Amino acid sequence: MRDVAIIASAQMANVSTTTATPVEMLLPVINEALANAGMSRADIGFWCHGSCDYMTGQPFSFVMAVDALGAWPPIIESHVEADGAFALYEAWLKIQAGEAETALVFGNGRSSSGDINRTLSLQLDPYVVAPLWPDDRSIAAIQARACLEAGVVTSRQMAAVAVRNHRNAQSNPNALRSGSYSVEGLLDAEVVADPLRALDCPAHADGVTAVILASADTARRLSTRPAWIRGIDHRIDTQNLGNRSMTTLPSAIVAAHKAGVGNDKVDVAELHAPFTHQELLLTAALGLTDATNINPSGGALCANPMMSAGLARLAEAASRIINGTADRAVGHASSGPWMQQNLVCVLEGE
Amino acid sequence: MSGATSDYTIAPDGSFTAPLELFYPYKRTVGPTLSRFLTGLRDQRVEGTRGKDGRVHVPPAEFDPVTGEPMTEWAEVGSQGSVVSWSWQPSPVDGNVLQHPFAWALIRLDGADTALLHGVDAGRSDAMTTGMRVRARWAEERTGSITDIACFEPVTSTAVVARGGS
Amino acid sequence: MSEDVLRIRTPIGIHYRYSAGPNASSHLRGLMEGKFIGKRCPSCTLVYMPPRSTCAKCGVLLGEDVEVGPKGTITTFCIVNVAFLGQTIKIPYVAATILIDGADLGMQHLIQECETSDVRMGMRVEPVWKPREEWQPSLANITHFRPTGEPDADFDSFSGQL
Numbered sequence: 138m139r140d141v142a143i144i145a146s147a148q149m150a151n152v153s154t155t156t157a158t159p160v161e162m163l164l165p166v167i168n169e170a171l172a173n174a175g176m177s178r179a180d181i182g183f184w185c186h187g188s189c190d191y192m193t194g195q196p197f198s199f200v201m202a203v204d205a206l207g208a209w210p211p212i213i214e215s216h217v218e219a220d221g222a223f224a225l226y227e228a229w230l231k232i233q234a235g236e237a238e239t240a241l242v243f244g245n246g247r248s249s250s251g252d253i254n255r256t257l258s259l260q261l262d263p264y265v266v267a268p269l270w271p272d273d274r275s276i277a278a279i280q281a282r283a284c285l286e287a288g289v290v291t292s293r294q295m296a297a298v299a300v301r302n303h304r305n306a307q308s309n310p311n312a313l314r315s316g317s318y319s320v321e322g323l324l325d326a327e328v329v330a331d332p333l334r335a336l337d338c339p340a341h342a343d344g345v346t347a348v349i350l351a352s353a354d355t356a357r358r359l360s361t362r363p364a365w366i367r368g369i370d371h372r373i374d375t376q377n378l379g380n381r382s383m384t385t386l387p388s389a390i391v392a393a394h395k396a397g398v399g400n401d402k403v404d405v406a407e408l409h410a411p412f413t414h415q416e417l418l419l420t421a422a423l424g425l426t427d428a429t430n431i432n433p434s435g436g437a438l439c440a441n442p443m444m445s446a447g448l449a450r451l452a453e454a455a456s457r458i459i460n461g462t463a464d465r466a467v468g469h470a471s472s473g474p475w476m477q478q479n480l481v482c483v484l485e486g487e
Numbered sequence: 488m489s490g491a492t493s494d495y496t497i498a499p500d501g502s503f504t505a506p507l508e509l510f511y512p513y514k515r516t517v518g519p520t521l522s523r524f525l526t527g528l529r530d531q532r533v534e535g536t537r538g539k540d541g542r543v544h545v546p547p548a549e550f551d552p553v554t555g556e557p558m559t560e561w562a563e564v565g566s567q568g569s570v571v572s573w574s575w576q577p578s579p580v581d582g583n584v585l586q587h588p589f590a591w592a593l594i595r596l597d598g599a600d601t602a603l604l605h606g607v608d609a610g611r612s613d614a615m616t617t618g619m620r621v622r623a624r625w626a627e628e629r630t631g632s633i634t635d636i637a638c639f640e641p642v643t644s645t646a647v648v649a650r651g652g653s
Numbered sequence: 654m655s656e657d658v659l660r661i662r663t664p665i666g667i668h669y670r671y672s673a674g675p676n677a678s679s680h681l682r683g684l685m686e687g688k689f690i691g692k693r694c695p696s697c698t699l700v701y702m703p704p705r706s707t708c709a710k711c712g713v714l715l716g717e718d719v720e721v722g723p724k725g726t727i728t729t730f731c732i733v734n735v736a737f738l739g740q741t742i743k744i745p746y747v748a749a750t751i752l753i754d755g756a757d758l759g760m761q762h763l764i765q766e767c768e769t770s771d772v773r774m775g776m777r778v779e780p781v782w783k784p785r786e787e788w789q790p791s792l793a794n795i796t797h798f799r800p801t802g803e804p805d806a807d808f809d810s811f812s813g814q815l
Contacts, residue, residue, distance in 0.1 A: 156502035158674035160706040164714065178712060194509050194669035204705055207712020251669040255580050259665065263513075264521050265546045265633040266604055268663055270582035275591045276604075278574030286572070286617055331575035331612050375552055379593050379602030380544060383572060492789040500675045503682075503790045507671040513663045525658040581666070631658030 141232050142356040142363030143484065144459070145174035145349045146452035151313040151342035151440035154249035159193055162345045163205035163245055170241065170347035175359055178207050181349075182237035184214040185228040187221035187244040188444045191259055194250050202245070213237070220244055221346055221448030222409070222470030222480050228350050229369060238355050243347040246443035253341045253443065260473065262376050274338055276378070276474035278330040281414040283383035285332060292332070295413040296323040299336040299438065302416075306435025311449075313440040314340040336438075339411035344442025346449040364458035364466070364484040368396035371470075371480035378475070389422040389471075389479035396467075396481040403429045404463035407450035409470045411437045419476065423467065433457070447471060451482055458486040520549040523561065528635040531625050534563050535599050545599035546633075565597030566623040567642060575612040584638045590615045594639060606638040614641060673790075676706045679718045681790035687782060689722040691756050702756035703792070721755035725798070726806040727776045728752050728759050728814040732769045747772045751798060752811050759814055762792070766799035775805035 147169035149162055171177060184206055190198050199216045206212060215231075217224045221244020228240035254272035261267045261276075284290045297320050306315035318336065326334045356363040372388035372395075374381050381387070393399070406429050410416035416438070420431065432438075434453040437446045447470025454468035463486070470480040495505040517525060520536065524547045527534045535545035536558035543562045551558050573592040579585060584606040592615075593602035608624070609615050620642040629635035673681055676692070680703050683690030691702030692715035699708065702721050707714055730749035733742075747769050750759035764772050766781070778798040788794045 156498045156500055156504065156672045156674060158672065158677070158706050161674050161676060161714075164707055164712070167712075191667070194507055194667060194671065196509075204707045204709040205712060207708075207710065209710040250671070251667050252580070256667060258582075263515065263663055264517060264661065265524075268582075268633055268661075269584055269605065270580055271591055271604060272576070272580065275574045275576050279572045279591060279593055279604075282574060282617070283572040328575075329577075333574075377544070377546070377548060377552075377601065378604050379546070379571070379595070380548065380552060492791045492793070495790050497678075498672070498675075501678050501682075502672050502675045503678045504670050504672040505790075507669040509665075509667050509669065511665045513665060514660055515663055516660050517658065522657050522659055525661065529658060630661075632661055 139233050139235070140353040140356075140365060141229055141350055142353070142360070142365045143348055143451065143455035144351050144356050144360040144363050145170055146455060147173055147347050148311045148449055148452060149345040150311045151344040151442055153313060153340075153342060155247070155343045159188070159198055159202055159245055159247055160204045162247070162343065163202060163243060166345040166347045167205055167241065167243060170349055174349045176239070176349065181239050181241045182213065183228055183231045183240040184212055185224040185231070185240060185242045186214070186216045187219050187224035187448065188216070188246065189218055191256050192250060192443050193247050220409075220444050220446065220470050220472055221348075222451055222468075223371065223447075225348060225350070225448060225451060226369060226371060226480060229366060232350060232352050238352045240350040241347060242350065242448065243345065244445040244448040245345040246445050247343045248341040248441075248443050249343050257474065266378065273474045274330045274333065277338075277412045277415070278333045280383045280475050281337070281412065282332050284414050284418065287384045289384040290414050290417045292324060293320055294417055295337055296320040298413040298416045299323055302432055302435045302438045303336065305433050306439035309434045309439070311344075311440065312435045313342045315435060315439055333412065337413040339437050339441035340439055342440045342442040344440060344445045344449070346445045346452050348448060348452050348455070360459065362459055362461060362486055364455035364486065366482060367485045368398070368483035369481070370395035371478065374477040376477065381475070381477070383475065384418070386418050386422040386476055386479065389419055389476065389481070392479045392481040393423045396483050398467055398481060398483055399424050401465055403467050404465050405430045405433060405454060405457045406467040407434060407436065407454040407469065408432055409437050409447040409450045410476065411441050411446075413438065415476055419469065423469070423481070425467075447480065454482070455484055458484050461486070518549065520547050520558070523547070525631040528633070529629045529631040531566070531629070532563060533566055533596060533623070534561050536560065537562050542600040543598060544601045545596050545603055562598065564599045568594045568596035568599070568621060570607070570615070570617055570619045570621060571595050571602045572617060573607065573615050575615070576606075584634060589638065592621070592639065594621055605633075605636060608638045608640045674706050676715060677704050680704050683720070684792065684794050685788050685790055687785070687788070688720055689753055691719045691721045691753070693717050693719050699757040700755060701758055702753050703760055719755065722753040722780070724777060724779045724801060725751040725753040726811055727764065727772065727774060727778060728811045729774060730764065730772055732772075745769050749778075749798070750814070751778060752814055762795065763797040764799070765797040771800075773805070775808060775811065777801045777803040777806060
């Protein structure tokens with residue numbers, strides 16, 4: 138295996154809606170990531186993009202996104218119809234294969250273009266589920282109820298997750314939602330999708346994340362403290378909602394094991410768990426304890442830009458290695474209303 | 488694709504915005520497994536596939552999730568079942584099976600081992616409980632679609648329900 | 654009952670609000686005034702008409718507005734003889750790439766008011782606008798382009814577009 142590290146990143150400050158086109162959203166973030174790494178476009182060996190055309194409502198919008206890259210002379214570029222974190226996995230493989238020494242990975246989403254809950258119905262089984270147009274929040278609420286009634290989580294624990302993330306988000310300038318709340322106050326709040334309350338549900342956002350990967354020599358030349366990728370794995374569960382445990386995250390457990398999460402302490406974990414009960418399920422699946430600082434950014438609960446929020450978690454985890462406040466960090470990305478797909482990345486400093 | 492350009496607005500930053508309607512009139516071939524399931528729904532019959540472990544999947548799985556083998560054994564199950572978990576939809580959207588507030592529920596039909604997602608016409612959220620009995624309300628016009636079950640409705644009768652399937 | 658179900662209809666309809674973005678919107682404003690407004694790349698100086706957000710070649714935001722046209726030159730074209738779903742124009746018709754005078758990239762539009770067999774590369778054309786009261790922020794303000802009758806442009810003047 139080749140040593141590969143995250144050496145820099147940048148994010149757009151998340152907003153609930155923007156008039157900017159996807160290209161106009163991407164351009165400044167890509168420029169900022171390059172500047173943070175001390176690189177120019179010509180230094181990038183591979184570009185990899187995660188986005189979803191259904192979000193913007195523009196078929197082939199990922200082709201238009203190449204306008205933000207300055208693709209002359211021709212570049213090597215690829216795209217996944219998924220969160221940018223899965224594009225990062227592809228870029229990591231590209232470097233492993235020796236086909237590139239550096240990669241710029243980016244994910245963007247414009248959730249505000251349409252009705253995001255309705256659009257997300259389209260990620261479900263197209264034969265017997267999506268024709269009912271079930272919204273993302275309702276599906277997550279079914280899982281939350283199963284967890285509550287099984288005693289796997291409590292409403293109080295869910296509220297505590299919301300309190301911590303919103304408090305942490307107060308020091309994250311990119312977060313969309315933040316604030317100082319109490320568990321009791323949240324438990325008194327109105328239920329919006331029984332049993333979920335508003336602050337159990339993610340703040341859908343328009344946003345962009347860009348991350349730069351480099352192989353060992355380049356990483357050491359450009360960064361005093363690269364965030365080395367020591368393990369990365371992604372796994373998926375059945376798409377059939379009624380044939381999967383609602384109270385565990387089977388694919389996250391496997392991905393965490395394969396990535397080696399439990400091999401050493403974890404200082405920081407950035408978890409792409411859009412709903413509060415999901416953060417509790419994921420913490421258990423990854424085997425994390427109170428010794429780990431979970432979601433210092435406020436997580437996807439406080440800003441959930443589709444197709445960028447997972448990559449943002451990896452960027453946040455890496456930034457804490459790069460700035461020396463953590464030695465070992467976990468970044469996680471997911472997709473699906475029950476987190477049916479999970480990517481786990483273990484990052485370490487030297 | 489369509490949209491009324493005449494409904495444009497100009498944002499404070501000078502951006503023109505306008506409504507855009509995307510419509511895809513998709514038709515999907517369903518393959519042999521879903522064909523049998525959907526044909527059954529059209530004829531008011533619910534069938535699932537049985538795995539090597541004996542578990543009956545409704546909706547049917549095409550391949551055994553444990554062994555990966557094609558699932559070719561079928562079992563008829565009941566059109567009544569029990570709610571495994573649920574949530575409440577206070578404001579239905581276009582395409583939902585009910586256009587007034589209703590419950591989303593995972594329903595394990597009698598004789599099945601997996602659960603099916605559908606809407607339950609319960610009237611009020613406090614009429615919903617996990618484990619409650621529900622039955623399919625069949626659509627009058629059925630074409631071979633999950634919406635041939637118009638929705639589920641609570642079973643109010645206390646009569647003992649025969650278990651379906653074999 | 655009847656035959657087995659082999660196929661289902663699963664139509665998908667989604668409502669969006671599209672934004673042209675702050676950079677390309679001057680073009681739409683121009684169309685409402687009967688003008689073609691392109692944009693120049695501050696790096697390579699190419700003039701895009703219609704403009705995009707950025708210069709795809711340089712990866713920088715496009716800069717100043719540049720009024721171009723309204724006449725242009727056909728660089729390439731095709732004659733559409735095949736009907737397809739959603740078609741609103743009577744076949745046969747000509748779809749062409751038109752290099753608007755002063756622009757460096759071609760745009761697509763229809764050529765009418767001549768026989769399809771008369772259309773050729775290098776032909777000079779001009780836009781035909783709908784009545785002013787029907788104008789919207791849309792290229793559909795122009796129903797089509799038609800020949801101006803001017804001599805054809807030299808091949809060398811547009812060969813770089815091909």
